[in-house]
Every structure is written in structure tokens, then in C-alpha cells.
Amino acid sequence: MLDKLLPLLQLCDSNFPSGAFSHSFGFETYIYNEKINNEKTFREALCAYIRTQLTYIDGLACRLTYDFLQKQSKDDVWRLNEILAALCLARETREGTRMIGERMWKLCREIYPFEIWNDDKEKRDYIHPAIVFAIVCDHLEIPKDITVLSYLYTSVQTLVQNAVRGIPLGQTDGQKLLVFVQPYLIEAVQTIDALTEEDLGAVTPGLEIAQMQHEQLSVRLFMS
């Protein structure tokens, strides 16, 4: 396990240059409208985000990809990728996710030799970050539950970092939150494990509206 820990730490490092720190995924609209304006309101929102978006979209996508890879079913991975691209109706969030995924995919292919993906000649103009993450972890032989949990953690970590800058919150508050959410993340992994592809993509209308409204915000720190 020691040999697996280091690549996982690298992948989850907040300095890993995926570009995710430029995106708030709709949170900035709530900050702008002062619905999220302190540690308490942010914490509640973060828990709601874990229970909804992270469980039914990002986390489930990561787990399904991992399952498909275990079954050597690359076609299913690309089919899932197509669903994820079609699912995001807010343009900025869709573009942001595309940029992050693309950057991760390019970088990970530089640092790890994914021979099995070399036969993929089709030009992909979209690859979801959850899919890249699962592909890398599968390659590194990191177990499924740890893969999903780590992916949820990196997503939450980015949001917390962004909240520290955006609301703003103190650095210590941010770190306390990352401890606070741990049981929620573990619970989410268990929930995700019991879901099926039918559950994929259940959207949260309020968050989606916020992601859409972000396009028209007059003052913005983040690209989405």
C-alpha cells in the first residue's frame, strides 16, 4: 500500500494543476446573493452539495467508470462520458468541467503510460474529470472505495479553498471544515455504492439555476 499512497497524494494535492481552483460551480452566485456568507451557511451548503451533486453526478460517475474499467468495458466509459457532457445544462459549468477534465487527462497521460487508451483514435472534445480520476486510480491499482472517496475529497477541498478566498473564511475554519465533512464523505461513498446507472445525473434545480445565473453576475472571482 505504501507505493500506492504517494501517487494518490500527488493526484489529490491541491497544487495538482487541474485548474479547478478557478471554478466555484455555482457557489459564487450564492456568495454574491449573500445566501452563503459565513462558515455556518457554507458548511450547510457543502453538506447539501455532498448529498446531491457529488453523490448523484461526480461520485457515481467515478464509481461507474471504475466498474466499467474492471470489466474492461471502454465503450461504456465513453458512453458515460457522453451522458455527463449532455447532462450539464449551464454553459459555464459545462465548459469549466471540460477544461478541468481535458487538463487532467493531458497531464495524467504525460505522467502515466496508459497503453490501453492509446488505441482510442477518436478525437474527444470532452472528458469528465471523474472519468480521468477513475482511469488513473484504476491504473495505479488503488481500490474502488478509496478512489471514490479520494475524488469526493478533492472536489470538496477545492470548494473549501475557494470559499476561503471567496466568502472569505479563515484558513483555520477551512481546515476545520475539511475535518467536519469526513464522515459525510464516507457516508456518500456508501450511498454511491448502492446506486445504479439509472440514478446517474439527478440534478439539483436550485444549484443549476445558480450556475446559470453566474453567467450574468457583474462581479466574479471565478470562471463558473
Next chain:
Amino acid sequence: MDEKTSIIGRVRGMNWSGLLQCTAVEKNGRTIVSDCYYEGAFKLARPIYLHPSQPTIYLMHVGGGYVDGDRYKTEISLQKQARMIVTTQSATKIYKTVKTPVQQYTSFFLDDQSVLEFFPDPVIAYEKAKFYQETTVYMKESATFIYGDIITPGWSESGGLFRYDWIRSKLKIYYEGHLKLFDHLYLEPSKGITGIFQMEEYTYIGSLFVVSPLITKDVLKKFENIAAHFPNEAHFGWSTPAVPGLVVRILARETYIIETIFQLIHQLIREECFQEEPIFLRKY
């Protein structure tokens, strides 16, 4: 359309609670309903021409509501350049569903330059109802698809809101054979759906989807102008999907607020994209 014919062949005889299939064709500048089949609880009245060349069809349910284990299927095909407006005669009511969730599948096949405007009445789920609905669109790049959907907080004897078990509503748009727009609403009140990121303390959800090559930057600019005057009571956002078009999501506390917005957008699209007069789906 061989693929489609074989799908229709397979669908009949599958013991649906209601099945409806119809095809619209364009003849000398006028669309006519050329082929129509229905069985079970579904029925189609004679098309009404609210517009001189575009029929409006009213989907009817003769039973008054959907009950446990019901399965419904609707398939509507628009051939080249056909234009049709589709609505329902009344709200889709789903009664208490103890054993098997009610399932409703609706498919649209839109050939080159066809235009389909689909505005069903709201979905009303009663106490303990479980409802699965899936709408699938197979469209050509030159076709136009407009769809407005409303989900209400349901109805219960006690007057309480959100007493249904769950509603799952999926929309899949295959654009030149590729899935380009997928929407999935899942509402399970017992898990808490009223708060932040979800219903935000509102009670009605409206979703409007437009996929059309005629939604240009110029039309979007005009849309933005009218959106600034949407009713204050509505909480809404809009964006552009991965294919030319427009998506609008609305939260409100009353159906008519959403209907008003739908009508304003529908009217704008008819005027700006087709240079047509607005259509009012007179029902009541």
C-alpha cells in the same frame, strides 16, 4: 425511417395501459396528421388548426388519472418540414402507487426542418405516488424541438405539499444520433428536497428546452431582454446547451407564474425564429 417503423411494430401488443402513435406530414405547405393509432386509456381528438397550416393535437387520458402499475407510451413522428403543436387535455394525475411505479415513455422523431412544440399540462402526483417519466427525442440538426414541463408539489387530502413518494423525470435528446442533452430530475420528498441547491423553498419546477438552429445570438439577445421582465415571483436561470438552443429552469410558488414565462418565451420564439403569431392553447 425503417428503424422507426420497426420500433413502432415492436411497441404494439406490449400490453400498455395506454399507447398512442401518430405521424405528421407536410403537404403543400400544410401539415396533416397522416397516421394515428391509439389503444387503452390514451385517445387523440381530431387535430385543431389554431394556426392555418399547423395542427395542434390534444393528448387525452380517458380514465382521469394514472394508477398503480400503469405503463404508457406515446410516439410522435414529424416528417420533413412538418410542424405540429402537442399538448394534453388536462394535468397528468398520478394516484397512490403502492406496488409498481407508474411509467410513462414518450418519444419524438423529428425529421429535417420539422418543428415540434410540446407543452403538456403539469404533473400532479398524489399522496404516495411513484412516477417515472422518460421523454426521448431523436432529431435532425435542422429540426426544432420546444418542450415546456411543469412539476407541481402534488396533491393530498390533508392539503400538505410533497406527499408523493417520488417523481423521476428524464429527458434525452439524440441530435443526429448522439446524446447531446440529458436532463434528470429526481424528487424524493422524504430525503429533503426543499432546501438550498434543491427547491430553495419554492414548490413548482418548470423546465423549458429549445433545441433549434434558429436560436441565434440575436434571438438570445432578445430573450435576455424579455427575461429581465419575467415575473418577480419566479426564481429562474437560463443557459445554452451543447447544441444550438436554450434551456430555462424556473422555480415558483404557483403554476401560472411558470406558464406565463413559458408563454412569453414561446411567443418570442414563434415571432423571432418563424415570424409567426403567438398560439394560445385554449383549454378552459
